[in-house]
Amino acid sequence: MSSIGAVFSPYQHPPEDFRAAVHAAEAAGLSQLWLWEDCFRESAYASAAAALAWTENLRVGIGIAPLPLRNVAVTAMEVATIERMFPGRLMPGFGHGVLEWMGQAGARVKSPLTLMREQLPALRALLEGEEVTFSGRYVNLDRVRLDWPPDAAPAVYAAGEGPKTLALAGAVADGAILTGGYSSAEVVDQIARVRAGAREAGRENEPKIVSYLTAAFGDGAESRVREALGERGIDDDRAAWGDPAEVAQVVRRLRDVGIDDVVLSPAAGEPDLGEFFRAAVEVERLIG
Structure with a gap:
């Protein structure tokens, strides 16, 4: 689910x-x-x-x-x-x-990709309780081990938009965060790049995919989305607005192309954050 x-x-x-x-x-x-x-x-x-x-x-x-x-x-x-x-x-x-x-x-x-390539494996190893020694361009650790590592390391996510970062996220992280604002057809390509990066790195588990989705509920929902994203932002399920059932339709399309978790981001001018949360819970119930 x-x-x-x-x-x-x-x-x-x-x-x-x-x-x-x-x-x-x-x-x-x-x-x-x-x-x-x-x-x-x-x-x-x-x-x-x-x-x-x-x-x-x-x-x-x-x-x-x-x-x-x-x-x-x-x-x-x-x-x-x-x-x-x-x-x-x-x-x-x-x-x-x-x-x-x-x-x-x-x-x-100078090289954000190199920084991510060095930092995230080191971070995941440290959270697993390993002792890490590494000499790289940006990460240099000498026998570093956490005294209090977690009993179970949390999944570490990496965010990206460009093709190289998406592939690297699949290679070095447990999951990928997509920034939103893309159609479900574009999301298919992003997910493919993440999964290809994981395969090329020999990862056994498929990365979990999280995506943001700009959303608005209730009166004036569509106008708030238009203000937030512009005309292009409301086409091709790049955003969602209306009642929870209408938003759930867009969420289902994202789920169907491979998104695991969808994070609804309130459009600017959201009048009632508590009501937004309640509507998000109803969306989750509808797609359950």
């Missing part, structure tokens, strides 16, 4: 809005709440830990945190600490980050 998640956006909401949103998500019965770490807004790990502490059942996805901002050993410590405190409820995801922002922070690298 596909799971349906929803987004808490750091663009539309300051940190002080987060607690009420998390409680609304848990009260609605939402399966997954996703957040991300765009510069220079809100910390992914602080937010994820807080959300998990405030709830009992909600799973929290980080989709994504930028790889260049942290040493991989620090990232492993962050993820392992949260996973040990709240087992099985964190879904950490990583990406290149916006290059301009990485430059502003003094963290821009």
Whole structure:
């Protein structure tokens, strides 16, 4: 069964809005709440830990945190600490980050692909409790082992849009996050690239695929989507709007082409985030 998640956006909401949103998500019965770490807004790990502490059942996805901002050993410590405190409820995801922002922070690298190729295998090994020694272009570890690795390492996701990054996500991560805004026909090609990368790397398990989908419910839903994505964004199931049944139709098309979990991202101007979460839960029930 596909799971349906929803987004808490750091663009539309300051940190002080987060607690009420998390409680609304848990009260609605939402399966997954996703957040991300765009510069220079809100910390992914602080937010994820807080959300998990405030709830009992909600799973929290980080989709994504930028790889260049942290040493991989620090990232492993962050993820392992949260996973040990709240087992099985964190879904950490990583990406290149916006290059301009990485430059502003003094963290821009010449080869984001090389950074991902080095960081994610090292991160996954550390989370598995392995001792890691590695000398690369960006990652250099000397006998590093976590004192408190998680009992079971969480799946590590990688996000991407370009063909090389999608293939690399399949090769070095447990799952891939698609950014949304694409038609189901375009998504077929993206999934194929992820799976091809996994096969070429000799991965035994097929990567899990998560995709964002801009959505709006209720009065003015279509106009909010048009404002968010423009005219092209509402064609060919690049977004969804209407009542939960209409949104579920688009989600089914994504599921049918190979998306495992769909994360509904509220269009700008969403008037009631709690109601959005309740509608997302109804979508999940309808596609169950």
